[in-house]
Amino acid sequence: MMKGSKMVGPLLMQLAPRLFSTATTSRLVTSEPLLTGTTSFLYAAAARTSVASIRLPVLGVRNGSTGALGGDEQTRNGLQTDSTGGTSDSPSDKPKPIVSYWGLVPSKVTKEDGTVWRWNSFRPWETYQADLSIDLKKHHEPNKFLDKMAYWTVKTLRYPTDLFFQRRYGCRAMMLETVAAVPGMVAGMLLHCKSLRRFEHSGGWIKALLEEAENERMHLMTFMEVSQPKWYERALVFTVQGIFFNAYFLAYLISPKLAHRAVGYLEEEAIHSYTEFLKELDKGNIENVPAPAIAIDYWHLPPDSTLRDVVLAVRADEAHHRDVNHFASDIHFQGQELREIPAPLGYH
Structure with missing residues (x-):
């Protein structure tokens, strides 16, 4: 029996944060123990740790929210606060902005007239006016x-x-x-x-x-x-x-x-x-x-x-x-x- 608990312990250390929610691990610890010693200690540690707080960082977040990187509890639970202060289970109708690969909200760029710059493939300082005074008949004669x-x-x-x-x-x-x-x-x-x-x-x-x-x-x-x-x-x-x-x-x-x-x-x-x-x-x-x-x-x-x-x-x-x-x-x-x-x- 002791040998079996030693083998299950490391396995539970990896699976507990992924398979068990806080409520589930709490019931497992408080119920009649099936295993003792190291196993009970691991269940207790999992119960004290929120699942959301041990998720690995997610690169390439494509919305404006940072819930996967430690946002508020309502965002993680799928709840959103509306303009009147209430909450709703349905997602917002407004499209979420596309951000950079690292999940960072890009800085807002505006034109000279104050309107929002809508292009991410180039910026205002990369634009120019083409010089139309060109020689259309210019040709390099192939000699060599x-x-x-x-x-x-x-x-x-x-x-x-x-x-x-x-x-x-x-x-x-x-x-x-x-x-x-x-x-x-x-x-x-x-x-x-x-x-x-x-x-x-x-x-x-x-x-x-x-x-x-x-x-x-x-x-x-x-x-x-x-x-x-x-x-x-x-x-x-x-x-x-x-x-x-x-x-x-x-x-x-x-x-x-x-x-x-x-x-x-x-x-x-x-x-x-x-x-x-x-x-x-x-x-x-x-x-x-x-x-x-x-x-x-x-x-x-x-x-x-x-x-x-x-x-x-x-x-x-x-x-x-x-x-x-x-x-x-x-x-x-x-x-x-x-x-x-x-x-x-x-x-x-």
């Missing part, structure tokens, strides 16, 4: 072997894209932005690791390339509001992005100047696509719908802006990416490291 290799690779990839999307420029823009955001992230990541290995600065290039990736991602978030992707288009993203990410990763490891030059030519093709997009809007073949709210806040567009204004801003961004990547490739062709020449200014 690597230039020609990058140029014809991009030209070859354009044919299946034109065949698949035809003149559906809204879907085309949305799908291509899922790929366009990859190069800046890959290049910034590799330069980040290189900076750590060499114990040296990056000349601001890491931030510039990551800003490029973030800017391309915001293009996607904008066009998502205009054109909803079909299931087969979403499936295509997995395939194309998986192939392109690994291909660009290897290309950047082998030759950064080739990788940047290819992105420069990709951006030239993007400028051409958005120019055709604008022509279709002007002809009336594509409805010039009001600009999404996310685009108005991101580019500081007027409240009455339309899809055409958004496409103009996006095209200007692509022209900036074109110039930055051709410039980065030129630096490598000159035998210099990116860190030796400061990165161009950002989007502001």
Whole structure:
């Protein structure tokens, strides 16, 4: 009997807080003891401890309450106090705010006019006004072997894209932005690791390339509001992005100047696509719908802006990416490291 109690004791130490409520453990202790010694002591300890107070912290709380982390007793019991001071068993009709991964309530951000900032993917200080004074005909003539290799690779990839999307420029823009955001992230990541290995600065290039990736991602978030992707288009993203990410990763490891030059030519093709997009809007073949709210806040567009204004801003961004990547490739062709020449200014 003593041997059995020694084995049950440690087991109850783990299970008592989980299986028994305070009331249950109290009855077990006060009733006729089935076991003595260590076992009775463990039941008593469990009875004195509230179940709610020994729960492990829960990461990723997705509501404003901190009940799982030690909130008030009414919240833990499922009761909520209404405006008149009473309690109700039914949950509130108001949606609970989404908070950060750690269960912390985010700070409230407001616009200049005092209204609440509704976007968590970017903040007011990350917005800007696009510079629309761009050179649409600017082109880097492929003279060297690597230039020609990058140029014809991009030209070859354009044919299946034109065949698949035809003149559906809204879907085309949305799908291509899922790929366009990859190069800046890959290049910034590799330069980040290189900076750590060499114990040296990056000349601001890491931030510039990551800003490029973030800017391309915001293009996607904008066009998502205009054109909803079909299931087969979403499936295509997995395939194309998986192939392109690994291909660009290897290309950047082998030759950064080739990788940047290819992105420069990709951006030239993007400028051409958005120019055709604008022509279709002007002809009336594509409805010039009001600009999404996310685009108005991101580019500081007027409240009455339309899809055409958004496409103009996006095209200007692509022209900036074109110039930055051709410039980065030129630096490598000159035998210099990116860190030796400061990165161009950002989007502001």
